[in-house]
Amino acid sequence: MENIQIEPIGFVRSPLKSLEDCPLQGYEGKVSAIIEVASAYAKGLQGISVGSELILLTWLHAGNRSVLTCYPRNNISAPHVGVFSTRSPDRPNPVGLHPVTVTAIVEGGNLQVYPLEVLDGTPVIDIKPVINAGS
Amino acid sequence: MENIQIEPIGFVRSPLKSLEDCPLQGYEGKVSAIIEVASAYAKGLQGISVGSELILLTWLHAGNRSVLTCYPRNNISAPHVGVFSTRSPDRPNPVGLHPVTVTAIVEGGNLQVYPLEVLDGTPVIDIKPVINAGS
Numbered sequence: 001m002e003n004i005q006i007e008p009i010g011f012v013r014s015p016l017k018s019l020e021d022c023p024l025q026g027y028e029g030k031v032s033a034i035i036e037v038a039s040a041y042a043k044g045l046q047g048i049s050v051g052s053e054l055i056l057l058t059w060l061h062a063g064n065r066s067v068l069t070c071y072p073r074n075n076i077s078a079p080h081v082g083v084f085s086t087r088s089p090d091r092p093n094p095v096g097l098h099p100v101t102v103t104a105i106v107e108g109g110n111l112q113v114y115p116l117e118v119l120d121g122t123p124v125i126d127i128k129p130v131i132n133a134g135s
Numbered sequence: 136m137e138n139i140q141i142e143p144i145g146f147v148r149s150p151l152k153s154l155e156d157c158p159l160q161g162y163e164g165k166v167s168a169i170i171e172v173a174s175a176y177a178k179g180l181q182g183i184s185v186g187s188e189l190i191l192l193t194w195l196h197a198g199n200r201s202v203l204t205c206y207p208r209n210n211i212s213a214p215h216v217g218v219f220s221t222r223s224p225d226r227p228n229p230v231g232l233h234p235v236t237v238t239a240i241v242e243g244g245n246l247q248v249y250p251l252e253v254l255d256g257t258p259v260i261d262i263k264p265v266i267n268a269g270s
Contacts, residue, residue, distance in 0.1 A: 004141040004194050004258065006228050009219075041227060043203040047220035054219075057192075057230055059139050068178040084144075084189075084262035085182035092176060093141050093260045095192055095230070123139065125228045127219035 008123035009044070010037035010110075012058065017120050019062060030115035034106060035124055042109055045127075048102060053130040056098040056116065059123040063094030096122070099130065143258035144179070145172035145245075147193065152255050154197060165250035169241060170259055177244055180262075183237060188265040191233040191251065194258040198229030231257070234265065 013034040035056065037045060048054070067090035069080040083091040100113035148169040170191065172180060183189070202225035204215040218226040235248035 006139040006141060009227055041203065044217040044219040046204060046217035055232065068176065069181060082179040082181035082183065084179040085264055087263055087266060091261065092144055095261045097190065097263060126226065126230045128222055128232060129220055131222060
């Protein structure tokens with residue numbers, strides 16, 4: 001099979017401008033961000049409103065795609081584990097998975113969401129609703 | 136930005152051979168499947184064992200990528216909504232998101248998981264642990 005090609009549907013606008021600004025996990029220092037959806041895809045947002053609970057899929061473009069094992073959660077006293085048993089951004093296909101809530105609809109119909117801790121400029125590849133009872 | 140290139144880390148082996156075999160949502164008729172991980176990525180599975188709760192990301196290759204709005208859950212009496220407020224496989228980047236549990240480690244170190252309802256041959260793009268307290 002040929003490689004899969006993904007065109008971002010938009011980009012994250014965030015106050016986090018460098019990796020040093022980012023905590024290790026989403027629950028350490030919550031920040032809001034704006035999801036700027038490209039106009040070609042804006043119709044896909046219909047039905048999303050303030051309070052909507054979403055799962056945002058991003059492309060963690062700073063991730064190292066050649067990494068297969070790592071220390072769990074940067075704990076260098078623990079044994080290495082496979083990256084698929086961790087949430088490390090260093091992994092073959094660094095897709096980020098972020099449960100967020102829409103806190104405002106801003107200019108251009110873009111979404112303000114909370115919490116979201118990824119670098120400013122991170123590509124967004126998909127947006128899904130949270131569905132508690134299934135996949 | 137250039138398009139993102141994804142190389143599948145493996146493929147799903149499933150008794151579901153055609154779309155007619157597939158229910159609309161994950162909670163209607165559960166089936167098991169095998170995740171065949173390519174040998175180049177097998178080290179990334181270290182630390183995953185029977186009972187591990189994972190989130191599997193797949194590429195729903197039968198999805199129609201030009202669709203931006205749809206009937207919610209194929210209910211043709213409801214108004215159209217944007218695909219980002221649904222789990223439709225018809226969407227610009229048809230990434231599938233599947234919470235599964237590992238039920239066996241099978242030949243070659245591959246994972247038997249449950250439940251998983253995607254077509255046989257569906258590409259797998261990432262595997263992540265479930266983390267209840269964060270992203």
